[in-house]
Amino acid sequence: MTPFSFWARIAWCALHLLVVALVCLHETAWLMAKQLTIAPPVSPHIWKNFEGGSATLLGTDLPPGNVFRQVLNTYTNVSGIEVGYGYFAPNVPETHALIFELRYEDGHVEYEPPLVSSHEGELRLTSLVEQIGRTKYDRWRNELIRRLAHSTWQRHPAAISIRGFFGSVTPSTMADYKAGKKERIFSCQYIYDFTSAPPSEETPRKQ
Amino acid sequence: MKTPFAFLFPIESSRWLSFLRIGLGLQLLLYTWLLRSDWNLIFRGQEDGLLGRDVAEAMSVVQSPFIPRLTWITFLLRHLGLGEEAALTVIWWSLLLLAGLVLLGLFSRPVAVAAWFLQLACAKSAGLFAYGADNLTTIGLFYLMIAPLPDPWSLDCYLFHRTAANPRLLGFHRRVLQGHICLIYFFSGATKCLGAGWWNGSNIWRSLTIPPFDLLPTHWVASVGFLLPTVGITVCLLELTYPFFIWWRPTRKPMLFSICTMHLAIALLMGMLLFGTIMIILNVAAFWPYRKAVEAAVTSPVWDRDGRLPHAAEKIAAEGI
Numbered sequence: 001m002t003p004f005s006f007w008a009r010i011a012w013c014a015l016h017l018l019v020v021a022l023v024c025l026h027e028t029a030w031l032m033a034k035q036l037t038i039a040p041p042v043s044p045h046i047w048k049n050f051e052g053g054s055a056t057l058l059g060t061d062l063p064p065g066n067v068f069r070q071v072l073n074t075y076t077n078v079s080g081i082e083v084g085y086g087y088f089a090p091n092v093p094e095t096h097a098l099i100f101e102l103r104y105e106d107g108h109v110e111y112e113p114p115l116v117s118s119h120e121g122e123l124r125l126t127s128l129v130e131q132i133g134r135t136k137y138d139r140w141r142n143e144l145i146r147r148l149a150h151s152t153w154q155r156h157p158a159a160i161s162i163r164g165f166f167g168s169v170t171p172s173t174m175a176d177y178k179a180g181k182k183e184r185i186f187s188c189q190y191i192y193d194f195t196s197a198p199p200s201e202e203t204p205r206k207q
Numbered sequence: 208m209k210t211p212f213a214f215l216f217p218i219e220s221s222r223w224l225s226f227l228r229i230g231l232g233l234q235l236l237l238y239t240w241l242l243r244s245d246w247n248l249i250f251r252g253q254e255d256g257l258l259g260r261d262v263a264e265a266m267s268v269v270q271s272p273f274i275p276r277l278t279w280i281t282f283l284l285r286h287l288g289l290g291e292e293a294a295l296t297v298i299w300w301s302l303l304l305l306a307g308l309v310l311l312g313l314f315s316r317p318v319a320v321a322a323w324f325l326q327l328a329c330a331k332s333a334g335l336f337a338y339g340a341d342n343l344t345t346i347g348l349f350y351l352m353i354a355p356l357p358d359p360w361s362l363d364c365y366l367f368h369r370t371a372a373n374p375r376l377l378g379f380h381r382r383v384l385q386g387h388i389c390l391i392y393f394f395s396g397a398t399k400c401l402g403a404g405w406w407n408g409s410n411i412w413r414s415l416t417i418p419p420f421d422l423l424p425t426h427w428v429a430s431v432g433f434l435l436p437t438v439g440i441t442v443c444l445l446e447l448t449y450p451f452f453i454w455w456r457p458t459r460k461p462m463l464f465s466i467c468t469m470h471l472a473i474a475l476l477m478g479m480l481l482f483g484t485i486m487i488i489l490n491v492a493a494f495w496p497y498r499k500a501v502e503a504a505v506t507s508p509v510w511d512r513d514g515r516l517p518h519a520a521e522k523i524a525a526e527g528i
Binding site (some may be wrong): 009010013016017020021024025027028031032037038039064070071073074077078079080081082083084085086087088089090091092095114116117118119120121122123124125126127128131143144147148151169171173174177178182 | 212215241242243244245248249256257258259262267269270271272273274275327331333335336337338339342343344345346349379382383386387390391392394395397398399401402403404405406408409410412413414416417418419425428429432435478479480481
């Protein structure tokens with residue numbers, strides 16, 4: 001190995017691990033700035049500055065077409081280091097659910113969630129539903145639910161209309177469970193009506 | 208005393224690399240097998256699948272247009288006369304074949320690159336369906352792809368009589384993986400410690416009782432409810448202290464055993480098989496104390512110098528890594 005490739009390896013190692021640490025720091029600082037933790041309430045400005053600093057170093061403040069940002073984004077994505085590792089942290093997040101109500105010409109009604117056929121598929125579907133639940137962008141949520149409704153409609157072509165219920169699910173706590181309150185509570189947040197195929201026009205109603 | 212260069216370029220046997228390669232081969236086999244029945248549903252194109260992969264691909268393109276995605280491959284296959292459905296079947300079989308070749312170590316480098324590319328394209332094209340296991344598999348395949356292949360347990364070595372890489376280069380690549388794993392656990396543990404639910408056991412309760420992780424009957428979990436705070440605190444402390452205890456020789460094996468047990472429990476009790484297995488593979492590849500290949504070389508003069516770093520660096524470089 002030439003001295004150049006020796007030093008190049010060391011530089012790559014340092015930069016690579018620095019980016020990993022920065023991505024993780026960025027996520028942790030975001031949690032602290034939003035005061036989503038039990039840490040003593042230090043001024044959110046400090047954490048916002050921390051978050052802003054790491055964002056600057058990671059290029060997320062730059063315009064999308066910026067070369068530095070694109071190179072860094074490409075590298076972090078191809079090496080799998082674009083996100084942090086706060087799985088189920090600081091707390092297991094609120095869970096969400098999506099149920100479709102299918103109405104048929106003869107008046108009968110069926111209820112069905114988006115379906116997959118394996119446990120692994122179910123894990124992935126849960127990941128999708130949680131992302132829908134977390135988004136603040138109505139149009140994005142509407143589009144994703146419209147597509148899931150479309151997929152459900154393809155399985156039930158005889159249905160004349162579909163209504164989607166999206167909301168959060170509150171599981172019972174251990175104390176509730178032991179006291180006999182075992183049911184999960186579904187709080188509907190949005191209702192979507194899809195009428196006649198193709199289901200492109202939805203009417204979301206916030207609850 | 209070891210210089211930083213000696214720390215970064217330790218002498219290592221290639222067993223960790225063999226383990227990483229074989230483990231990732233099995234991981235990919237498991238990935239393709241577990242997703243076989245939902246493959247088309249998850250990866251199909253616009254408006255045909257559960258969601259249509261164009262959504263996730265659009266998100267990926269916003270980040271960078273150079274991130275691999277399945278549409279690149281289906282576009283090429285369309286020119287060969289294959290429709291969407293057939294192209295996805297070809298991709299599934301290709302991933303299965305590549306997983307087998309990674310497992311056997313045949314054509315190690317090109318196969319590792321192809322496996323990384325295909326897994327990454329799948330992960331990005333189904334980005335909204337992805338979870339931690341996908342990212343960690345990409346990380347593993349990325350390290351495998353750039354590692355000094357082939358390893359001595361690969362078919363490449365048996366069939367083509369290729370020799371294993373320099374032990375110091377193997378050591379360097381293992382160090383990077385070790386550093387990465389330590390960062391993963393430190394930040395994961397630190398963030399968990401900041402959540403109240405890990406200290407009172409409610410996060411463990413929720414993890415084990417909310418669908419689709421509720422494989423255990425809820426009344427079983429409730430019957431051992433008194434243990435949940437202890438389990439939660441143990442998980443936090445295990446992850447937070449991992450980067451410290453894993454380096455100290457007397458605690459290395461107990462720490463490795465504990466963390467692998469935790470991941471095995473996640474795989475079996477929560478049904479997160481892919482996540483559990485990839486974490487065990489990365490941990491064992493990074494920190495299992497394989498016997499060093501060239502013990503004598505550890506005592507070579509490079510390690511005994513009095514810390515003039517450029518000198519040590521030049522010596523290591525001059526050895527022709």
